[in-house]
Amino acid sequence: MAAITLIEALTQAMAYELRADPAVMVLGEDVGINGGVFRATSGLIQEFGADRILDTPLDETTIAGLSIGLAAQGMKPIAEAQFDGFMYPMVDHIICHAARMRHRTRGRLTCPMVLRVPWGGGIRAPEHHSEANESIFTNVPGLRVVMPSSPQRAYGLLLAAIRDPDPVIFFEPKRIYRQYKEEVPDDGEALPLDVCFVLRDGSDVTLVTWGSQVKETLEAADALAKSGISAEVIDVATIKPLDFDTIHESVKKTGRCVIVHEAPRTAGFGAEVAAQLAEKAMYDLVAPVERVTGYDTHIPLFRLEMKYLPNVEKIIAAVNRTLSVS
């Protein structure tokens, strides 16, 4: 079995489910012959045809609105928002309709759609191509918000998202689309959409993160290990609903927690994790919770973006701050 990248794992998951379920289809801008601007849908139109891999007019409102109509009438659309910063015209449809279709009709109509969104910074992209906007959606009832951080988890989580009977916002950390390869069996095995993954066991501090910051955080944990500090690393993966129990179990062991995310700090999802720690884990903590996040600014154009994003040094500094409290 050849090893594949995260983006190839996404393609593999879509192809698997397109073969398995005739209701599944893909729509978005340039998803057809071009295979998507990042190539996530590369090769799909050749296998599944233009009726199932559908190029749309260049309008995000159209993509979202059509997807809701398709989903309500028995299709399972996988919609692609070309970039994070282009998804805002979709928000009305996502919040007012997709997220509440089941709820407001008492289950008569449902909206089993996936909105795939290439997400986040760090690829020297133009303006509006580098947003970390997940917390806009974690405050919306009726949605699931998912972000994979490895090829295997990308495959399993996207399969689960497509099969889920409710709308899923599936953020894809574009910075790690092609960062490394691993073997991903094309076995159709989905991963659960309500658990965090413990990627590294540790006893001194719990590092909670998601998306492309998983890479930075694992590297920080490696560096910390060389100084004799044992860090546990948790990939949240499904941000909504949050599996707080896994985080809590870890903090019971370590007593310290550093939350790492790329989005701006204020009301970023780290605030929710910290609030739940305050509510449920206060007496397990021996030091204040630390957050390593983007600043409360817009992500700069790319000459400065690496100074905005969390990195190994910032994470290590936060860990050292929390360890300095005894």
Next chain:
Amino acid sequence: MESPVRFEIDYLQYLDADGELSNPDLPDFARNREQLVALYKEMLKVRCFDAKAVALQRTGKLGTYASCLGHEAAHIGIGSGLQADDVLAPSYREYGAQFMRGVKPREVLLYWGGDERGNDFSGPAHDFAWCVPIGTQCLHAAGSALAFKLRNEPRVALACVGDGGSSKTDTYAAINAAGAYTLPFVLCIINNQWAISVPRSAQTGAKTLAQKGLAGGLECLQVDGNDIIAVKAAVEHAAKRARHGHGGTVLELITYRLADHTTADDARRYRDDEQVKAAWKREPLLRLKKYLMAQSWWSEQDEAAWVIESNAWADAEVDAYLATTVQPVESMFDYLYAEMPHDVAEQRAQALAAEKH
């Protein structure tokens, strides 16, 4: 200079405001006493219901309600021109169309009475619920039409939007998508002249709202929306084109909102009584009644009897609505997801515990 293409917008009317035939080339259903009387009876029935709903709101037994007064021909015309397996994506006052599809008045009242179960109505299970954000339903109908086309189903999706809603991005987007994919899609722009307080003239510089379909490559027709014969004929024509793979149509149905926008509105703040009085002379029931009576197909006795019957029907629905108990508190949580996430379950338990105190 050569013109690459020229456009025209036609106007369809059979029955003028005086109940005279302006176009004697009637469709078959309008030559049939039974069918035409049945349409009139549906219109009168909706008007009786509407009056009851407004009265309920005025006596504190209903929340804000959007009256359909004056729109009866447009709504019944739409309802009578569709098949059960077609999809209707309404805005929020097309009760006449929905009653013809099996929605019960008690369900309309439940929705405006603050209960989501109104959206779980007895009409076709695939029909969309009322859509308050304005215009978004147009794209949901287009998406439905896309599903039908992809599955080769001979079904049509019809969306209703107002003159105000015709300004929305979503409405243009739906027109564009329907043209790009040749979808079995019908958009009824129900032009009642007022978007709350903003008149039709302030919505757009376009001479007609029907022509908004031209840019998307759809067939466009302006229709006297107070003439049930014209509306039904136009909707049937558009639905037939759609069903046979010939693509989408935009119908501008010209009518007048005789009531306030909703019961929370006071139209006297922004429009003259004279305009409303003039509109009452063009309203849809009056002209059809005149025409039916001139054919000796309807009488004042028939009218009085049908009003009694319709009021009894509406009263029974009102009673059913008023007798509906409030949903249990856990219903807030029970329909969010197919499978309830643990955090929602936790909050559900908290809400139930709060009930016991």
